[in-house]
Amino acid sequence: MNEKALKxxxxxxxxxxxxxxxxxxxxxxxxxxLLPSVDLVQIQxxxxxxxxxxxxLFQKGSISFGSVKDVRGSLKRLEIGSTLGIIELLSxxxxxxxxxxxxxxxxxxxxxxxxDSLDEMFEQLSPLTPLSAEIRRxxxxxxxxxxxxxxxxxxxxRSMKIANDRIHTQxxxxxxxxxxxxxxxxxxxxxxxxxxxxxxxxYKGQVPGMIHDQSSTGSTLFIEPMAIVKLNNxxxxxxxxxxxxxxxxxxxxxxxxxxxxxxxRDDLEIMVQLDFIFARASLAMDMNGTEPIFNTEHRxxxxxxxxxxxxxxxxxxxxxxxxDDFDLLVVTGPNTGxxxxxxxxxxxxxxxxxxGLHIPAMDRSQLSVFHQVYADIGDEQxxxxxxxxxxxxxxxxxxxxxxxxxxxLVLFDELGxxxxxxxxxxxxxxxxxxxxxxxxxxxxxTHYSExxxxxLSTPGVENACCEFNVExxxxxxxxxxxxxxxxxxxxxxxxxxxxDFIIEKAKQQISEQDExxxxxxxxxxxxxxxxxxxxAQIEAYKEQIEAxxxxxxxxxxxxxxxxxxxxxxxxxEARRILAETKEYADQTMKLFHKFQKDHxxxxxxxxxxxxxxxxxxxxxxxxxxxxxxxxxxxxxxxxDLSLGDMVRILSMNLTGTISSRPDSKxxxxxxxxxxxxxxxxxxxxxxxxxxxxxxxxxxTGAGKIRMSKSSSVSTEINLLxxxxxxxxxxxxxxxxxxxxxHLSKVRVVHGKGTGALRKGVHDYLRRNKxxxxxxxxxxxxxxxxxxxxxxxx
Numbered sequence: 051m052n053e054k055a056l057k058x059x060x061x062x063x064x065x066x067x068x069x070x071x072x073x074x075x076x077x078x079x080x081x082x083x084l085l086p087s088v089d090l091v092q093i094q095x096x097x098x099x100x101x102x103x104x105x106x107l108f109q110k111g112s113i114s115f116g117s118v119k120d121v122r123g124s125l126k127r128l129e130i131g132s133t134l135g136i137i138e139l140l141s142x143x144x145x146x147x148x149x150x151x152x153x154x155x156x157x158x159x160x161x162x163x164x165x166d167s168l169d170e171m172f173e174q175l176s177p178l179t180p181l182s183a184e185i186r187r188x189x190x191x192x193x194x195x196x197x198x199x200x201x202x203x204x205x206x207x208r209s210m211k212i213a214n215d216r217i218h219t220q221x222x223x224x225x226x227x228x229x230x231x232x233x234x235x236x237x238x239x240x241x242x243x244x245x246x247x248x249x250x251x252x253y254k255g256q257v258p259g260m261i262h263d264q265s266s267t268g269s270t271l272f273i274e275p276m277a278i279v280k281l282n283n284x285x286x287x288x289x290x291x292x293x294x295x296x297x298x299x300x301x302x303x304x305x306x307x308x309x310x311x312x313x314x315r316d317d318l319e320i321m322v323q324l325d326f327i328f329a330r331a332s333l334a335m336d337m338n339g340t341e342p343i344f345n346t347e348h349r350x351x352x353x354x355x356x357x358x359x360x361x362x363x364x365x366x367x368x369x370x371x372x373x374d375d376f377d378l379l380v381v382t383g384p385n386t387g388x389x390x391x392x393x394x395x396x397x398x399x400x401x402x403x404x405x406g407l408h409i410p411a412m413d414r415s416q417l418s419v420f421h422q423v424y425a426d427i428g429d430e431q432x433x434x435x436x437x438x439x440x441x442x443x444x445x446x447x448x449x450x451x452x453x454x455x456x457x458x459l460v461l462f463d464e465l466g467x468x469x470x471x472x473x474x475x476x477x478x479x480x481x482x483x484x485x486x487x488x489x490x491x492x493x494x495x496t497h498y499s500e501x502x503x504x505x506l507s508t509p510g511v512e513n514a515c516c517e518f519n520v521e522x523x524x525x526x527x528x529x530x531x532x533x534x535x536x537x538x539x540x541x542x543x544x545x546x547x548x549x550d551f552i553i554e555k556a557k558q559q560i561s562e563q564d565e566x567x568x569x570x571x572x573x574x575x576x577x578x579x580x581x582x583x584x585x586a587q588i589e590a591y592k593e594q595i596e597a598x599x600x601x602x603x604x605x606x607x608x609x610x611x612x613x614x615x616x617x618x619x620x621x622x623e624a625r626r627i628l629a630e631t632k633e634y635a636d637q638t639m640k641l642f643h644k645f646q647k648d649h650x651x652x653x654x655x656x657x658x659x660x661x662x663x664x665x666x667x668x669x670x671x672x673x674x675x676x677x678x679x680x681x682x683x684x685x686x687x688x689x690d691l692s693l694g695d696m697v698r699i700l701s702m703n704l705t706g707t708i709s710s711r712p713d714s715k716x717x718x719x720x721x722x723x724x725x726x727x728x729x730x731x732x733x734x735x736x737x738x739x740x741x742x743x744x745x746x747x748x749x750t751g752a753g754k755i756r757m758s759k760s761s762s763v764s765t766e767i768n769l770l771x772x773x774x775x776x777x778x779x780x781x782x783x784x785x786x787x788x789x790x791x792h793l794s795k796v797r798v799v800h801g802k803g804t805g806a807l808r809k810g811v812h813d814y815l816r817r818n819k820x821x822x823x824x825x826x827x828x829x830x831x832x833x834x835x836x837x838x839x840x841x842x843x
Contacts, residue, residue: 051086051401051423054446058425059397059461061086063359064333064407071332074118076318077325086404088421093344095167096330096406101341102166103324103331104408106155108804112332113155115325117148118318125315128308133301137192142307142314143185149317150177152324168327171320176313181306188299195296203295210288217245217281224257224275232256234270243289244282246272330407335804338362339408342399342417348456348491349373350396353412357395358402362410366527370396372493373418376512378486379531380505381495383516388527389495390427390463392516396493397425397461413802413834420491421457424450428463440468447481454490462494465501475500486511600765600795601725608792686731688712697734699727705737763791768799774810781814789820789841797827798837811837 056062069081087093107113124138134142156172188199197204221238225247230236232253239246241262248270249257259275274282307314333339337358351374354367370392372379381389399409403417426446447462454460466478475498482501485492486508494501505513517528688711691697695708699720706722716731767784769777781798788796800807815824820841827836 051404055397055423055425056085056401058427059394059401059423060359061398061401064398064402067336068329068333068407071329071336072325073114073116073329074322074325076118076120076322077115077329080322080326081329084405086401086423087406088404088419090344090346090419093404093406093419097341097344097403097408098167099327100330100334100406100408102168103327104334105166105805106168107328107331107335108806109809110155113152113328115148115152115321115328117144118321118325119145121145121314121318125311128304128311131308133297133304134307136189136195136300139185139300139303139307140189140192143182143189145314145318145321146178146182147186149175149321150179150182152321153177168324171324174316175320176310176317178310178313178317181310184306185303188303195299199299200295200302203292203299206288206291206295210285210292213281213285213288217278217285220278220281221245221247221275224277229257234265239272241272241274243286244274245278246274249273334408337408337410339410340413340415342403342409342411342415344403345416345418347373348377348418348420348459349416350400350418350491351416352396352399352409353415355395355399355409355411355415357391358398358410360391365410367411368392368395368527368529369531370529371531372396373491376510377489378482378492378505378508378511379494379514380482380501380511381493381514381516381529382497382502388516388529391527392514392529393425393427393461393463393493393495397423397459400459418491419457420459421455422453423459423461424454425461426450426463426465427461440474443468451481451484454485454488456489458490460485460490460492462492465494465496466498467496471498474498479504482511483508597765604791604793605725607794611792686734686736688716688731690736691718691731691734696737698737699729699733700735701729701733702727763787763793765793765795766797766799769807769811770799770801772807774807777807778810778814781811785818785820785839793841794843795838795840797832798839799832799835800837801835802833808834808837815839 065082065084068084069078072078072081087096119141121138121141124134124142127134127138153172153175156168156175188196190196195203197207218238225233225236225238229247229249232249234248234250237248239248244262246262247257248265249272251264251269251271254261254271254273257273257275259273259277260279261271261273263272264270339358350370350372352368352370355370356362356365356367366388368388381392383389399411400417400420400423402409404419409415409417424446426443443465447465450460462481465481466474468474469477475496478494478496478498478501482492482494482504502513505511512531514529514531517530691708691712693708693711696705697708697720698705699722702722704722704727706720706727708718709721709726710719712718712731717728718731720727720729720734763784765788767781769780772780777800785796798811800811802808812824815821815837822840822842824837824839826834827838831838
């Protein structure tokens with residue numbers, strides 16, 4: 051990739067942000083050396099690694115590779131049989147310990163986590179825990195070896211301690227005994243590694259021994275008493291033995307490490323690669339980046355793309371496409387309207403995608419692999435080279451035309467600017483025509499109306515503009531493809547207070563053809579705004595109609611279910627009555643046959659007949675529906691009703707709850723299921739809610755509990771901003787209500803975000819016995835930020 055495009059598109063600023071995310075020196079080095087690739091297989095692998103690392107960051111949190119130091123030099127020394135120093139062995143130990151933590155990170159809470167592109171790298175890590183534990187046992191710090199590192203070292207240090215104790219005992223007796231009057235201070239000190247006492251110069255003959263030093267004034271001599279000379283010599287010999295034992299410990303540790311040089315080298319390489327990969331994932335998390343889909347047709351489709359160097363709250367997302375039905379896009383519009391930002395966004399996101407980095411755009415955005423990206427952006431004026439702005443731009447254009455081919459992406463900012471407008475426009479059209487004929491994907495920004503006409507009249511070339519609000523004199527930064535832009539110079543000048551007569555005179559200076567063209571653009575812009583507003587209204591109407599349709603379908607399903615239930619109960623009751631009647635008839639016939647055979651008197655027969663009649667009357671009473679005495683309807687007033695009261699709508703024979711206060715004409719809203727109806731207060735009567743009595747509660751004085759249930763269930767629930775635990779509790783209650791309300795399908799809004807909330811919702815739905823199926827929303831339903839849930843019937 052050519053260096054000029056990387057600088058013009060500010061690619062190295064992205065690399066700087068990436069480098070800051072790496073935690074090890076070698077990982078930072080890989081980040082600094084990252085360049086866009088032209089190998090599609092390599093690009094897709096790097097994108098997959100970034101995606102999988104990002105998924106792990108969302109699930110398990112961050113991971114550090116800060117202890118990964120460059121031990122390649124130490125490994126080479128081990129291979130030739132050298133003994134490593136303390137610091138080198140500690141560096142290897144830190145690498146192995148960090149390798150162990152990373153290995154545990156890959157295993158932690160894996161559960162049903164699907165296999166990904168990083169599994170093999172994690173599995174190849176060899177923590178070599180016994181080696182790192184042995185190094186850590188023997189070496190306590192960069193300056194200290196443990197006493198227990200070897201038996202010989204332990205024995206030597208015990209002897210040193212005994213010798214030191216003897217020296218301190220004898221010196222203490224001198225300092226506190228007969229030599230006290232000869233001393234400058236009653237202290238024990240060391241000079242040249244030997245224990246001494248500070249003796250006044252005039253008494254040096256009173257304390258026999260070896261003089262090792264004197265004070266700066268000469269009044270104090272530091273004398274090693276003869277009584278401890280041998281002990282000091284013993285300590286010096288023990289120190290030499292200690293050093294030999296330490297060297298033996300380091301040699302043994304080096305020999306143990308030398309047996310694993312290949313594994314340690316592999317660990318180093320894998321850890322550095324993982325640091326590099328997780329740095330890319332961390333950058334994607336900061337930018338809210340997504341994985342682009344790559345194609346080989348040189349097609350770019352960016353959805354809600356943002357420039358990564360503009361703060362997220364200030365950046366206005368744009369939709370950009372190139373290479374579908376046109377390969378040349380001419381972007382027009384006023385200054386500071388966002389034309390250059392749109393150009394840079396397309397180029398920079400292409401470079402980022404080919405470097406294996408996620409891009410700040412919506413899911414399913416598409417990029418293609420370009421072997422070269424050429425960018426002529428900004429003021430290229432050079433005083434040192436005696437080049438004007440136009441000359442500098444033309445120098446770049448000449449080099450582009452020589453090297454660009456069908457695998458290139460070419461970006462021009464203000465093509466043809468810096469010279470006579472007529473000649474500049476003609477030259478720009480000629481350059482763009484050449485690139486268009488060669489099928490090279492090209493984007494160019496311009497102010498020239500001639501280029502707008504060229505784009506309108508040439509197949510495969512498309513206009514685009516950056517929207518500008520003339521009323522507020524502010525750009526909206528929205529990129530509108532298919533619409534040529536206006537310069538709006540007259541309108542802006544008028545808004546800023548330029549006198550009308552000057553503007554009118556200026557209008558007279560332009561040709562009728564140019565004025566007519568600007569009028570056409572104005573008409574097109576007005577038509578576009580009108581069409582967009584009408585389209586938004588139509589979409590709103592469609593949503594309302596769809597909601598009403600779903601409500602009617604749900605209501606019809608509930609009515610059908612109620613009808614089927616009534617018919618089923620009626621058939622069962624009829625079957626029971628027929629069976630009971632048959633039994634009565636059989637018993638009666640048997641009884642009368644018995645009476646006739648036994649010659650029973652008439653009185654007994656009549657008595658039995660009366661009993662049968664009584665049983666028949668009882669059955670008739672059970673089947674008959676007695677009309678309850680109707681109480682005279684009480685006329686309700688506004689003070690009789692409160693929000694949430696249960697009422698019956700007389701005209702529709704439906705029960706619901708009050709959801710608004712009556713207006714001045716007596717109309718109010720009643721929620722019946724999922725339908726909210728506006729009715730008059732005269733068409734309502736209060737309904738007592740069912741009461742549940744509990745003997746247990748009566749004992750505690752709680753009395754009766756009034757049942758409460760939700761009177762309406764929405765077909766959508768919004769979980770945005772909730773933690774996973776909060777969302778699952780809310781979702782569980784909502785799905786119960788929706789299922790009881792006989793909704794067939796609901797919409798759960800969880801957003802994209804980190805993906806943790808979406809995963810938690812899907813895990814819960816997978817376990818819910820009432821859920822028949824669920825899926826992510828499609829285009830127009832909310833994409834990956836929404837899940838559609840269908841209940842079992």
